[in-house]
Amino acid sequence: MTPSDIKDPGLAEQGVRRIDWAWQEMPVLRQLAERVAADRPLAGRRLSACLHVTTETANLMRVLQLAGADLVLCASNPLSTQDDVAAALVGHYGIPVFAIRGESTEVYYQHINAALDHSPVLTMDDGADLVSEIHKTRPELVPQMLGGTEETTTGVIRLRAMAEAGALRFPVIAVNDAMTKHLFDNRYGTGQSTLDGLIRATNILLAGRTLTVVGYGWCGRGIALRAKGHGAHVIVTEVEPLRALEALMDGYRVMPLRDAAEQSDFIVTATGDKHVVDEAHLQVAKDGCVLANSGHFNVEINVPALESMAVGRQRPRDNVEEFLLADGRRLRLLAEGRLVNLAAAEGHPSAVMDMSFANQVLCAVHLATGAEPLAAEVHGVPAAIDREVARLKLSALGAEIDTLTDEQRHYLSSWQEGTV
Numbered sequence: 001m002t003p004s005d006i007k008d009p010g011l012a013e014q015g016v017r018r019i020d021w022a023w024q025e026m027p028v029l030r031q032l033a034e035r036v037a038a039d040r041p042l043a044g045r046r047l048s049a050c051l052h053v054t055t056e057t058a059n060l061m062r063v064l065q066l067a068g069a070d071l072v073l074c075a076s077n078p079l080s081t082q083d084d085v086a087a088a089l090v091g092h093y094g095i096p097v098f099a100i101r102g103e104s105t106e107v108y109y110q111h112i113n114a115a116l117d118h119s120p121v122l123t124m125d126d127g128a129d130l131v132s133e134i135h136k137t138r139p140e141l142v143p144q145m146l147g148g149t150e151e152t153t154t155g156v157i158r159l160r161a162m163a164e165a166g167a168l169r170f171p172v173i174a175v176n177d178a179m180t181k182h183l184f185d186n187r188y189g190t191g192q193s194t195l196d197g198l199i200r201a202t203n204i205l206l207a208g209r210t211l212t213v214v215g216y217g218w219c220g221r222g223i224a225l226r227a228k229g230h231g232a233h234v235i236v237t238e239v240e241p242l243r244a245l246e247a248l249m250d251g252y253r254v255m256p257l258r259d260a261a262e263q264s265d266f267i268v269t270a271t272g273d274k275h276v277v278d279e280a281h282l283q284v285a286k287d288g289c290v291l292a293n294s295g296h297f298n299v300e301i302n303v304p305a306l307e308s309m310a311v312g313r314q315r316p317r318d319n320v321e322e323f324l325l326a327d328g329r330r331l332r333l334l335a336e337g338r339l340v341n342l343a344a345a346e347g348h349p350s351a352v353m354d355m356s357f358a359n360q361v362l363c364a365v366h367l368a369t370g371a372e373p374l375a376a377e378v379h380g381v382p383a384a385i386d387r388e389v390a391r392l393k394l395s396a397l398g399a400e401i402d403t404l405t406d407e408q409r410h411y412l413s414s415w416q417e418g419t420v
């Protein structure tokens, strides 16, 4: 077996228990597991995955293994690895893992390259680091690539930029763009787990406090909705008029971040953009304000600016760093500005990852078994896969739906019938 690099193999037993717990919440993956164990559609395919090393990802790995894939896994974020899960994957499931919670940027890239030493024909990314590294430093892998899949918005943005520049050299499926992914994972998953991260890190009561959500995309909508449910006064800041209007009509206050910063007890970013909380906002932020990020990269809050403004700093709790400014204000940064829901909580609940990862399995099978090779572009998830995942989830939840009658099918597809 390929060697691994994990923190402590002795944590495996605890990891197995937690992976099994998550499995109970993943009925769509369980149904797919039965199907792929019989068909083995990925038999012998070398697959390198770069995902958050969590219990849900471990269950995805189990299903891919049952499908016959020859797997390795590395982390897609230095702070999100659950070391017991890494140990369980290696010790119990025999899947090589390169991931240690808290690894340096240098080790992070060593691990990405270790995963690429596996010589994959398929990649599975959360943030496009494998695809990017193949194109930048491992071009010899390009000719063998059947394709890759991409889990998150930020990765899809990077890949589309590569495709537009004519740089993308193999097909990638944007799993994030499946309805059964972003409508649920980004909205309800990020919504719940971001609030979980804020609360675990600070234990501050949200009721009656002012919380600003920066960015009203799928993640931002979920965070705002759940913060409102906790009794927070929610402000939304945006740069897109349509999204800002939607936030306003959803009942939130909308204003520029500079104004919001002066009154916010919490500022949470979810934009996929850089330095959205910048020095100008930090200069006016309210004393005691908690700064957290749920966007993919740790660049949404300008942490270097905060560090250079600080005259003192301390760590009052795990995942909290308090910066003292010259005028006496204290600003509290959570999880170094990295994904707060993964660093300070456990990431998305298993039940939403169930659908996202079912899309991953079906898209990997699609890349490996499709009749025609796909062009070197960013592809959407085939509608049939999206519908199949929704159908499996509904049936697992015991929900049934109506079907169109022949008369309705005919009516909906004809243009002749109108006002009667």
Ligand SMILES: NC(=O)c1ccc[n+]([C@@H]2O[C@H](COP(=O)([O-])OP(=O)(O)OC[C@H]3O[C@@H](n4cnc5c(N)ncnc54)[C@H](O)[C@@H]3O)[C@@H](O)[C@H]2O)c1
Pocket (backbone or CB within 6 Å): 152, 153, 154, 155, 182, 185, 186, 190, 214, 215, 216, 217, 218, 219, 220, 237, 238, 239, 240, 243, 270, 271, 272, 273, 276, 294, 295, 296, 297, 339, 340, 341, 348
């Ligand atoms: N924390 C998680 O577990 C998790 C899960 C899914 C996605 N993500 C990441 O969260 C980020 C957002 O994802 P999404 O699906 O909501 O994206 P999205 O594209 O639907 O929404 C992003 C929003 O941010 C807005 N925005 C951009 N720059 C801004 C600025 N300077 N100020 C205010 N608003 C700004 C955009 O107009 C857009 O409405 C991405 O980085 C994505 O990869 C994180």
